C-alpha cells in the first residue's frame with residue numbers, strides 16, 4: 001500500500017461504539033512525521049465528554065463481554081493476530097511514519113506486538129481457579145477468577161503497537177472492556193488496530209480509542225468515574241505517580257510500567273563480540289527510546305578502552321535518516337522537546353569534562369534527528385548518569401571490582417531491566433540475583449518476550465505484562481464459601 005492509501009485506511013475520528021466518530025467538540029489535532037516535521041494527518045481530539053461516552057459504551061457491554069465464552073474471546077484475539085500479521089507492512093510503515101523508527105524495527109515491533117494477541121488468545125481459555133476442603137471440614141473453598149471490569153490503558157509513543165496490544169490482549173482475554181488513550185504523538189497505529197479488531201468481529205463498545213491533546217483532564221474524568229475499575233499505564237515515573245495518587249480516589253487496580261535506568265555491565269571476562277553486539281541492541285535499538293534501553297554502560301577497566309573503541313566504531317558507522325529509507329540505521333527522535341532533553345544531558349556532561357567519542361550533536365535541517373553518540377569520562381555528578389536518556393547516547397563509566405559494579409548498578413531509584421556480560425558462570429549466577437531489577441539479561445541485549453513477564457521493581461513500576469502473569473492483572477480473585485460436600 002502506498003502512503004496515501006495507508007493513511008486513508010486509518011480512522012481519523014475517535015474509535016467509539018465500534019466506529020470512527022468525531023469529537024463532540026469537533027476539534028482535531030495534527031499528527032507529525034518526526035523525520036520531516038510535517039503533518040501526516042489530523043485526528044479527532046477527545047474531550048472529557050467523549051471520555052464519558054466511551055465509558056458509557058465500555059460499561060454497557062461489560063457484563064455481556066465478561067460472559068462471552070472464553071473460546072469466543074480467544075478466537076477474536078487470534079483473528080486479530082492474523083489480521084495484524086496480514087497487514088504487517090501497513091502497520092510497520094505507519095509506525096515508521098508517526099514514530100520515526102526504521103522500517104526493520106517497525107516490522108520487528110509488528111511481530112512482537114501481534115504476538116501478545118496470539119499469546120493471550122491462548123491464555124483466554126486457561127483462566128483457572130482452585131478448590132479445597134476447609135481444614136476444619138466445615139465447608140468447601142472455591143476460588144474463581146473474574147474480569148476486573150472496564151479498564152483504561154494509557155500508552156506511550158515509543159512502541160505504538162506493542163504497548164497497546166500488551167494491555168488489550170490480556171484485558172480482552174480476561175473478559176474486560178478497554179478504553180485506550182494512546183500517546184498524542186502516535187495515535188494512528190492504535191486507531192488502525194481498533195478498525196482491525198472491528199473487522200474481525202469484536203463487539204462495539206468493548207474497545208475504544210481516545211486520542212487527545214488533553215490527557216490529564218480526559219484521563220482524570222475516566223479515573224474519577226466509579227464505573228472504571230482499572231488503569232494500566234506505560235510511561236514516565238513522574239506521570240505514573242500522578243496516576244497512582246488519582247487511582248486512590250476510587251481504589252482502582254493499577255499496572256504501572258514506568259521509567260528505567262538500565263545498567264549494562266561488561267566484565268573483563270566477557271566475550272567482547274557479544275558485549276558490543278548486545279550494547280548496540282540494548283542502546284541503539286528503537287533509537288534508544290525504550291524504557292529498557294541501556295542507560296548506564298558500566299565497563300570493567302581492563303576492557304574499557306577496547307570495548308569503547310569497538311562500540312564507537314559501530315556507532316559512528318550508523319547512518320542517520322528517515323526510517324523508510326533502506327540505508328538508514330537510525331531514525332529521528334520523536335519530537336523537538338525530547339531531542340532537546342537528550343542534547344541538554346550530553347551538553348551538560350561535556351561541559352563538566354566528559355569526552356565525546358562520536359556524535360554529540362543534533363542534526364540540522366528538517367526533522368528531529370540526533371547523532372548516535374558515545375561519551376565517556378563522565379564526572380561523578382553528571383545528570384546523564386542518573387536520569388533516563390531515552391535517546392541514542394551510550395554513556396560509559398568504568399569500574400574495577402564486581403562489588404563496585406553491583407553498587408553502581410543498584411544506585412538508582414529505578415529497577416526495570418539490567419544487563420550483564422561475563423563468561424564466568426558463578427559471577428552470572430551471583431549477578432542475576434544481586435541486581436535490583438524486574439528483568440535481567442545474561443549475555444543478551446534484548447530481553448522482551450510476550451511469553452515472559454515484563455515489569456519493574458522500585459520506581460519502575462507495579463505488576464507484570466505478558467507471560468502467564470500478564471492476565472492476572474485483569475482478573476479479580478473471588479472466594480465462594482460452599483457447604484461441606
Ligand code: ADP
Nearest residue numbers: 154155156182183184215216219234235236239
Ligand atoms: P513520555 O515521557 O514517554 O512522553 P509520558 O509519561 O509523558 O511519557 O506519557 C506517556 C503517556 O501518558 C502518554 O499517553 C501521555 O499522553 C500520557 N500522560 C502524560 N501526562 C499525563 C497526565 N498528567 N495524566 C494522564 N496521562 C498523561
